[in-house]
Amino acid sequence: MTAYNDLERRFARLAAIGDAIGILGWDCQTMMPDGAATERAAATATLAGLSHELLTDPRLGDLLAEAEAESSSLDPWQRANFHEMRRAWVHATAVPADLVEASSRASSAAEMIWRTARPANDFTALRPALAEVLALQRQIGAAKAEVLGCSPYEALVDHYEPGARTAMIDPLFNDLADFLPDFLGRVLDRQATQPQPEPPVGPFPIAAQRALGERLMRQIGFDFNRGRLDVSLHPFCGGATNDIRLTTRYDEADFTRALMGVLHETGHALYEQNRPAPWLAQPVGSARGMAIHESQSLIIEMQAARSHPFMEYLAPLLRETFGGTGPAWSAANLHRLYTRVEPGFIRVDADEVTYPAHVILRYRLEKSMIEGDLTLGDLPGAWAEGMKALLGIVPPDDRRGCLQDIHWPSGGWGYFSTYTLGAAIAAQMFDAASRETQDLLPLLAQGDFTPLIGWLRTNIHCKGSLLSTTELLREATGRPLDPTIYRRHLERRYLEAEG
Amino acid sequence: MTAYNDLERRFARLAAIGDAIGILGWDCQTMMPDGAATERAAATATLAGLSHELLTDPRLGDLLAEAEAESSSLDPWQRANFHEMRRAWVHATAVPADLVEASSRASSAAEMIWRTARPANDFTALRPALAEVLALQRQIGAAKAEVLGCSPYEALVDHYEPGARTAMIDPLFNDLADFLPDFLGRVLDRQATQPQPEPPVGPFPIAAQRALGERLMRQIGFDFNRGRLDVSLHPFCGGATNDIRLTTRYDEADFTRALMGVLHETGHALYEQNRPAPWLAQPVGSARGMAIHESQSLIIEMQAARSHPFMEYLAPLLRETFGGTGPAWSAANLHRLYTRVEPGFIRVDADEVTYPAHVILRYRLEKSMIEGDLTLGDLPGAWAEGMKALLGIVPPDDRRGCLQDIHWPSGGWGYFSTYTLGAAIAAQMFDAASRETQDLLPLLAQGDFTPLIGWLRTNIHCKGSLLSTTELLREATGRPLDPTIYRRHLERRYLEAEG
Numbered sequence: 001m002t003a004y005n006d007l008e009r010r011f012a013r014l015a016a017i018g019d020a021i022g023i024l025g026w027d028c029q030t031m032m033p034d035g036a037a038t039e040r041a042a043a044t045a046t047l048a049g050l051s052h053e054l055l056t057d058p059r060l061g062d063l064l065a066e067a068e069a070e071s072s073s074l075d076p077w078q079r080a081n082f083h084e085m086r087r088a089w090v091h092a093t094a095v096p097a098d099l100v101e102a103s104s105r106a107s108s109a110a111e112m113i114w115r116t117a118r119p120a121n122d123f124t125a126l127r128p129a130l131a132e133v134l135a136l137q138r139q140i141g142a143a144k145a146e147v148l149g150c151s152p153y154e155a156l157v158d159h160y161e162p163g164a165r166t167a168m169i170d171p172l173f174n175d176l177a178d179f180l181p182d183f184l185g186r187v188l189d190r191q192a193t194q195p196q197p198e199p200p201v202g203p204f205p206i207a208a209q210r211a212l213g214e215r216l217m218r219q220i221g222f223d224f225n226r227g228r229l230d231v232s233l234h235p236f237c238g239g240a241t242n243d244i245r246l247t248t249r250y251d252e253a254d255f256t257r258a259l260m261g262v263l264h265e266t267g268h269a270l271y272e273q274n275r276p277a278p279w280l281a282q283p284v285g286s287a288r289g290m291a292i293h294e295s296q297s298l299i300i301e302m303q304a305a306r307s308h309p310f311m312e313y314l315a316p317l318l319r320e321t322f323g324g325t326g327p328a329w330s331a332a333n334l335h336r337l338y339t340r341v342e343p344g345f346i347r348v349d350a351d352e353v354t355y356p357a358h359v360i361l362r363y364r365l366e367k368s369m370i371e372g373d374l375t376l377g378d379l380p381g382a383w384a385e386g387m388k389a390l391l392g393i394v395p396p397d398d399r400r401g402c403l404q405d406i407h408w409p410s411g412g413w414g415y416f417s418t419y420t421l422g423a424a425i426a427a428q429m430f431d432a433a434s435r436e437t438q439d440l441l442p443l444l445a446q447g448d449f450t451p452l453i454g455w456l457r458t459n460i461h462c463k464g465s466l467l468s469t470t471e472l473l474r475e476a477t478g479r480p481l482d483p484t485i486y487r488r489h490l491e492r493r494y495l496e497a498e499g
Numbered sequence: 500m501t502a503y504n505d506l507e508r509r510f511a512r513l514a515a516i517g518d519a520i521g522i523l524g525w526d527c528q529t530m531m532p533d534g535a536a537t538e539r540a541a542a543t544a545t546l547a548g549l550s551h552e553l554l555t556d557p558r559l560g561d562l563l564a565e566a567e568a569e570s571s572s573l574d575p576w577q578r579a580n581f582h583e584m585r586r587a588w589v590h591a592t593a594v595p596a597d598l599v600e601a602s603s604r605a606s607s608a609a610e611m612i613w614r615t616a617r618p619a620n621d622f623t624a625l626r627p628a629l630a631e632v633l634a635l636q637r638q639i640g641a642a643k644a645e646v647l648g649c650s651p652y653e654a655l656v657d658h659y660e661p662g663a664r665t666a667m668i669d670p671l672f673n674d675l676a677d678f679l680p681d682f683l684g685r686v687l688d689r690q691a692t693q694p695q696p697e698p699p700v701g702p703f704p705i706a707a708q709r710a711l712g713e714r715l716m717r718q719i720g721f722d723f724n725r726g727r728l729d730v731s732l733h734p735f736c737g738g739a740t741n742d743i744r745l746t747t748r749y750d751e752a753d754f755t756r757a758l759m760g761v762l763h764e765t766g767h768a769l770y771e772q773n774r775p776a777p778w779l780a781q782p783v784g785s786a787r788g789m790a791i792h793e794s795q796s797l798i799i800e801m802q803a804a805r806s807h808p809f810m811e812y813l814a815p816l817l818r819e820t821f822g823g824t825g826p827a828w829s830a831a832n833l834h835r836l837y838t839r840v841e842p843g844f845i846r847v848d849a850d851e852v853t854y855p856a857h858v859i860l861r862y863r864l865e866k867s868m869i870e871g872d873l874t875l876g877d878l879p880g881a882w883a884e885g886m887k888a889l890l891g892i893v894p895p896d897d898r899r900g901c902l903q904d905i906h907w908p909s910g911g912w913g914y915f916s917t918y919t920l921g922a923a924i925a926a927q928m929f930d931a932a933s934r935e936t937q938d939l940l941p942l943l944a945q946g947d948f949t950p951l952i953g954w955l956r957t958n959i960h961c962k963g964s965l966l967s968t969t970e971l972l973r974e975a976t977g978r979p980l981d982p983t984i985y986r987r988h989l990e991r992r993y994l995e996a997e998g
Contacts (some may be wrong), residue, residue, distance in 0.1 A: 016545035019538055020519055027522055031530075035725035036742035039518055042780070043739065046515035050549055226534035240542065243535035281541070 003066035004074060007085055008282060010060060015281040017051045019240035026245040029232040052100070055092040064089060077284060080466045084283030091159060094144040103136040107411035114409035121399040127376055130409055137413045138370055153370040156414030161289040161421065163468050166367070168481065169417050172424060173360045175483040180357055180390060183487075187341050187353055187494045197336035198328040200318070204255040212255075212321045213248065213262040220266050220300065220449045222246075223273055235261045237268035237297075241280050244269045255322070256337060260301055267300030268293060270453065274461030285464045288472055290415065292460065294422025295429060302352055302423065303430035303489070304452060307499055309445035311335040317447070339493060343391045345400035352423075353494055357390035359420040362405070366413055424486040425473060429460070431485050432477035502565035503573060506584055507781060509559060514780040516550045518739035525744040528731040551599070554591040563588060576783055579965045583782030590658060593643040602635040606910035613908035620898040626875055629908055636912045637869055652869040655913030660788040660920065662967050665866070667980065668916050671923060672859045674982040679856050679889060682986075686840050686852055686993045696835035697827040699817070703754040711754075711820045712747065712761040719765050719799065719948045721745075722772055734760045736767035736796075740779050743768045754821070755836060759800055766799030767792060769952065773960030784963045789914065791959065791968055793921025794928060801851055801922065802929035802988070803951060806998055808944035810834040816946070838992060842890045844899035851922075852993055856889035858919040861904070865912055923985040924972060928959070930984050931976040 001009075024044055032040060054060070064086055071079060095103075110129035117126040141152030148155050150165060157164045214229055227244035239245030246265040248258045271287055279285025287293050304310055308331070315331040318324060327333055341351045347358035365382055368374035374382055383402045384394045395401035407415055430452075434440045437451035444452070459476035467475060474480055493499040500508075523543055531539060553559070563585055570578060609628035616625040640651030647654050649664060656663045713728055726743035738744030745764040747757045770786055778784025786792050803809055807830070814830040817823060826832055840850045846857035864881055867873035873881055882901045883893045894900035906914055929951075933939045936950035943951070958975035966974060973979055992998040 012541075013545050016538075016542045017549075019542040020523060020546055023526055023542075024519060024522060027526060031727065033724055033726055033742060035722065036739065039515075039740040039742060039779075042511075043515045043518040043522075046512050047519055047546075050516075223534065225532055227532055228530065240535065241538040243532060243538060280538075 012281040022240040081284035094147045106132045110409035123398040200328040206250045237265040264301040267297035271296040290418035291421035295425035298426035312445045313447040345395045356420045361386040362416040427486040427489040511780040521739040580783035593646045605631045609908035622897040699827040702751045705749045736764040763800040766796035770795040789917035790920035794924035797925035812946040844894045860885040861915040926985040926988040
């Protein structure tokens with residue numbers, strides 16, 4: 001057995017443990033009785049610990065060094081796989097075990113406090129625990145930065161979006177931050193002159209909502225022989241290899257959110273279901289990173305499903321499903337409803353236009369905090385200032401401000417930027433796919449996603465982690481990340497009534 | 500940290516992995532889409548392999564030797580825990596890794612062939628693969644026998660029922676084998692003179708069956724905050740610590756089987772839910788063995804639920820649940836239905852009287868095969884002969900003969916005896932509980948299981964693996980396993996119309 005083959009064997013084992021953790025995580029959110037929480041936490045932590053032990057086994061480090069010498073005999077997929085193995089190993093070994101453990105403990109503690117501090121609007125109660133998390137995240141960033149050759153903040157981002165650097169993110173975010181405030185004003189002005197969207201009136205039976213969601217999932221290409229749709233409080237796309245578990249949350253009074261949520265998660269799911277078959281258990285067969293992953297959900301949700309053509313298809317289907325009649329059920333009204341813009345305090349409730357502002361704010365704040373330029377004491381003030389500048393509103397309290405997200409207390413520093421990177425990438429991919437395939441938009445108006453999914457499968461899904469995010473985007477769309485395409489999408493949809 | 504404490508830490512880790520495997524197993528039978536089978540097998544095998552590696556880690560063997568020296572400082576629970584740790588270690592280390600792997604591969608292969616050979620009635624097709632399984636089971640038995648100081652067949656049984664020896668099983672089974680043929684004849688004669696049971700006519704909506712099952716589970720003491728009831732093709736009680744997952748299979752045309760199945764699995768579940776809380780993650784906190792486990796399901800199903808008093812409670816509840824009227828819904832008819840005796844070829848369809856005959860046959864045959872006194876070539880003939888002697892019938896083909904059970908192809912040699920050991924133990928426990936508690940039977944007639952469950956909790960469930968099966972039974976009932984009590988139960992119910 002060559003060193004490389006031995007590495008493949010070890011990483012297949014890690015993939016199998018990852019699959020087990022994925023199913024346990026899904027079960028925890030969908031099926032598990034409350035009384036099992038302690039034991040489930042122990043089971044998951046044990047598997048995560050074993051996985052970390054296998055990845056940081058000194059023998060694995062030796063094998064990486066030995067395989068380096070064999071690399072001339074590897075084909076491009078194997079070489080990329082070897083590169084991803086090393087990447088995983090670098091992230092796992094860069095941080096001393098006691099720091100990993102301290103950080104995991106601190107995040108669990110802070111998350112627990114956050115669960116009561118947020119509804120109580122009590123930032124002071126969270127601050128000491130959050131300070132501990134921040135201090136440890138800074139140490140982790142510093143430890144990884146040394147090995148990765150980047151800044152500590154970039155090292156944290158790199159965990160979610162490999163290769164992402166502020167030199168790539170800052171220009172995009174600065175461009176958008178310049179563009180958005182004025183654009184938002186124009187969108188709101190125009191919206192005020194248009195008919196107000198009228199929400200269809202329910203009740204909308206859950207069984208009908210589920211059947212509709214499953215029908216659309218199937219139509220878009222979701223394979224129910226390798227996945228499921230269930231219910232959880234917080235919708236997600238999880239599960240395991242060839243076993244993709246989507247969830248949603250139904251509201252009998254409003255079908256619109258669950259429906260669009262299902263389409264969003266289906267975008268994530270297709271990426272997972274279409275990963276390259278021979279490499280499913282290897283690092284190179286994994287999704288490229290969280291920015292590309294988010295682009296796959298947003299290309300379905302934002303680019304395709306909220307478009308005029310798809311609304312033409314959806315409107316009669318909805319009328320048939322729910323027995324709806326009247327103007328609220330027209331394609332034009334549904335499009336207005338699904339593209340309504342309204343600045344608000346809460347990120348997860350934000351529309352397509354204001355969402356990037358929420359992300360840019362958090363990105364800038366967390367970067368400053370990791371870099372030591374902003375303290376937690378100054379966070380609420382900086383938050384208010386940033387919201388004012390980007391969205392023109394100031395949250396009345398921390399509950400609707402810096403306490404709203406789980407990311408910081410739970411240790412997810414460096415994640416936020418991937419949401420808006422994903423949105424911009426989705427716009428650029430949809431633009432390329434529309435130009436390169438026949439009848440993408442007319443077929444969407446018939447509920448037919450074939451050209452879009454075919455393009456994504458060929459250009460994105462089947463590539464796994466063969467290329468870097470930058471290479472992948474350039475090969476798929478012919479250019480690097482270009483904010484003008486994203487801006488152009490927003491302008492066409494929200495000012496020109498197209499798209 | 501003492502050696503003993505280190506062992507506790509290691510066994511808690513093993514318990515956590517066991518919990519993960521338990522949830523994955525439940526998911527596989529209830530939720531998993533078909534296309535995930537390969538990856539799920541890999542995930543489960545990986546966790547089982549890691550578990551085996553942790554248990555056979557040479558350091559663990561050293562710790563056992565070191566803890567031996569500390570044993571005077573241990574309390575009785577710790578000492579029993581240490582004993583169970585050693586037992587697990589002996590079973591894991593007695594067999595060389597390559598034999599474990601070969602056996603696991605051979606069983607998987609034979610099980611696959613069995614799945615088509617059984618419906619095709621083709622024993623010849625299964626024979627080579629089954630011969631391989633048998634040869635490896637004999638090797639495993641021989642390897643363990645040396646360490647355990649017993650015969651190879653006993654070593655296989657010991658895996659399921661710790662401490663069980665043929666010197667304890669043979670007298671019971673010989674006693675029953677002498678008793679049953681004549682007894683069965685008398686039961687059938689008597690039954691012929693009685694009114695024939697009349698099955699209630701459906702349909703019986705699944706939602707109503709489920710609600711009734713859950714109501715009875717709750718009433719018996721199942722804690723839904725630490726468990727669930729779902730549907731699977733083959734009903735079982737599985738899951739994890741504080742997360743007991745029962746399953747059943749509904750038939751709209753016949754509620755009787757699913758209902759009794761739910762009560763049976765509830766017996767298993769209560770044993771698991773009532774294990775001693777401070778020891779849940781340690782070997783001493785586990786259920787004692789499969790014979791005691793089976794006794795817990797059978798004491799609910801056979802001793803309590805099929806009794807006259809419980810039928811008095813159940814009949815009106817069934818009438819209310821399904822809107823039933825007429826003589827089929829009387830307690831007397833339901834009791835006749837639930838105690839109907841009819842010799843048949845299939846073990847899993849057998850009634851309380853003929854079931855032991857199926858078990859004794861298999862026990863004797865597998866013992867002979869492991870001991871080398873019976874070859875697979877002679878198995879069909881020996882099967883026919885045994886059925887004739889015990890039940891007076893001869894199966895017309897192997898599909899209804901030696902091909903019917905999954906146990907042998909899947910490597911479960913040594914398991915069968917626990918079914919009938921469990922039945923005899925259940926009778927003995929019920930007899931003791933009835934004498935030691937107030938109003939056990941009158942309260943059953945009100946659907947109140949409190950005295951029975953209280954007795955089981957105190958005498959069995961809370962003991963975990965503190966005592967051996969023999970000690971546990973003696974402490975709980977005041978005597979060793981006594982076949983006369985089991986026979987007496989059968990006589991009273993099936994000849995004297997009592998119980």
